[in-house]
Every structure is written in C-alpha cells, then in structure tokens.
Amino acid sequence: MTHDYGATFPRLRDATGTVWTDYTHHAFVEGLREGTLPRKAFLGYLVQDYVFLIHFARAWALAVTKADALEEMRACAATVDALVNHELSLHVKTCAEAGLSEADLYSAEEHPANLAYTRYVLDAGHSGNFLDLLAALAPCVMGYGEIGARLGPVPDDHPYADWIGTYAGDDYQQVCRDAGTLFDGAVERRLGDDPTTTPGWERLCHRFTTATRLEVAFWDMGLSFGR
Template identity: 85%
Template sequence: MTGDYGVTFARLRDAAGPVWRDYTHHAFVEGLRTGRLPRTAFLGYLVQDYVFLIHFARAWALAVTKTETLAEMRACAATVDALVNHELGLHVTTCAEAGLSEADLYNAEEHPANLAYTRYVLDAGHSGDLLDLLAALAPCVMGYGEIGARLGPVAGDHPYAGWIGTYAGDDYQQVCREAGVLLDGAVTRRLGPDPHTTPGWARLCRRFTTATRLEVGFWEMGLSLGH
C-alpha cells in the first residue's frame, strides 16, 4: 500500500516514528471506520476541512512558483485543479444535506488547529524551497490515501461510505502515487540519489513530522466539535 507512494514518502513516514500511527489510527479515524463517529463531529470536521483545502490549494499553487521543471509545474498545477474542482465537492455535497451552503463553508470561522496547520504549510513554502513545501504537504496527501486504503471498501449503507470511498477510490490513490513520483523526482533533483545522507534530509524529516503532528491536532479538533 505505502510503497505505491514512493521511496521518499516511505522514508519520511518511517522517520516520523509513532506520530504517524497516532495520525493514521487516531480515534477520529477509528470512529469513521466503525461508523460510530458522532455526526456532529464529522460535519464540524468537514466544515473545517473545506477551509483547510482552500489553503491547501493555495499552497499547491505556491508550489508551482517553486518548481524547476515543466513536469513539476504540471504536477503541482494538476493537484490544484483536483483540490478545487473535485475534492471540495465531497464536502459541499455532504454539508448540503445538513443544510449548509458552499458560502457557509467558505465563510466559516477557522478553528485554531486549522490556522496552525495551514499557516505552517504556507510558511514552509514561503520560507523554504519546493522540498520544504512538499514535505509539509505530503502527510495530508498520502496519509489520507493510507487511511482510505485501510478503511475501504465499505458497504453502501455505512454512514461514512462517501468519505471512505473517496480516499479509498482509484482516483485518489492515483493522486497519491503521482504525488509520490513528484516528491521522489524533486528530492533526487535537488539532493541527489542518496538524499537521506545529505544535510538537508533532517530538515525535510522535521517538516514532515511537524505536519503529521498538526494532522493529529486536526483530528483532535474534529472530536472536540462533536461535543
């Protein structure tokens, strides 16, 4: 499963240690798996995740300006398109069933955990290079792919079948594989064939692990919204 997402991701994930499992096996995720997650928690999370994805798309747009090859530019631009024109639709459809319009989602007040995570990712891009930004983006992209692959497939009457199906589905798994190719190529181009032996590798590991910790905080936020 994880090998499909590239060599660099696997090394960064391993370097994150137990915090990666804290993220991908969080109580919020297990609630999605069992279907026992309170609906109020899920809807509160979806609203915040919509806002998150707006900033996430901006971060991928920033990545376009950090690229050094046309292939990198096309990959980053395609991700912006996937986020803005496809993934956001899951949130809009689900929240519409609860009486929330897309304008409600776009104008929602950001939770502090959301602010912390999104601004960290954007700062990584503004203050660093493409590798800093990709290392901060990867936990979300590939983490959701891992979670989806582990939780799915589920029966159509599962309360979170739509969410699980999105991230377990072939389209999203292909997004993860393509992000892995982008990350591997960008790292090799900038750090050489043995990036983990270079001084820059430790910085990327810190970026990735910090973003993973912020993912844990995002799930914690989701649980708190269910009370």
C-alpha cells in the same frame, strides 16, 4: 504499507516514529471506520476541512512558483485542479444535506488547529524551498490515501461510505502515486540519489513530522465538535 507512493514518502513516514500511527489510527479515524463517529463531529470536521483545502490549494499553487522544472509545475497545477474542482465537491455535497451552503463553508471561522496547520504549510513554502513545501504537504496527501485504503471498501449503507470511498477510490489513490512520483523526482533533482546522507534530509524529516503532528491536532479538533 505504502501503496506505491514512491520511495521518499515511506522514509519520511518511518522517521516520524509513533507520530504517523497517532495520525492514521487516531480515534477520529477509527470512529469513521466503525461508523460510530458522531455526525456532529464529522460535520464540524468537514466545515473546517473545506477551509483547510482552500489554503491547501493555495499552497499547491505556490508550489508551481517554487518548482524548477516544467513537469513539476504541471504536477502541482494538476493537484490544484483536483482539489478545487473535485475533492471540495464531497464536502459541499455532504454539508448541503445538513443544510449548509457552500457560502456557509467558505465563510466559516477557522479553528485555531486549522490556522496552525495551514499557516505552517504556507510558511514552509514562502520561507523555504520546493522540498520544504512538499514535505509539509505530503502527510495530508499520502496519509489520507493510507487511511482510505485501510478503511475501504465499505458497504453503501455505511454512515461514512462517501468519505471512505473518496479516499479509498482509484482516483485518489492515483493522486497519491502521482504525488509520490513528484516528490521522488524533486528529491533526486535537488539532493541526489542518496538523499538520506545529505544535510537537507534532516530538515525534510522535521518538516514532515511537524506537519504530521498538526494532522493529529486536526483530528483532535474534529472530535471536539462531537462533545
């Protein structure tokens, strides 16, 4: 199920083989679904995800400079706004309840799994083109959309209702649809209407799959905080 996230995303997702399922059905995710994930693991993950989103926003800002069309620039700039001014607020609110300030989050030491993932995405943008960057960004955007849609809705008293509700909600699902539209248009503009037959397609698959593997490692990191 792709939840109308465009045509490019499901093709790249299917090209990952079992890696996509490893990501979207990870033990960390299933713990969120069942409400059994240790709170310590969740808070450790949230702190690292806050740091991740800072770099993720920088990567989307980089995409503005890599874009070839005004509509691409607008879409990327809107994503930066959504990350910086909206999604980060979930992390700040939840961590504040545990006694952690936003200053604590911003100054947190990055876990090696976080460093590996964020720097891979940024390098994809600096060393590659607009499509390289989108392929590295897409697993996070669409993966969380798929996870949220599968896990939600949940009752208000579910331990992770706020997190699940954020990614299952209409606003985030629209972010995924908009990202899918952006990706489809960018691929058609650069690779034509039959992109899978072009030399650039294999490169996109590799970018997307590598980023998905790094998402799996990010969940592994999250579980490690609960041990």
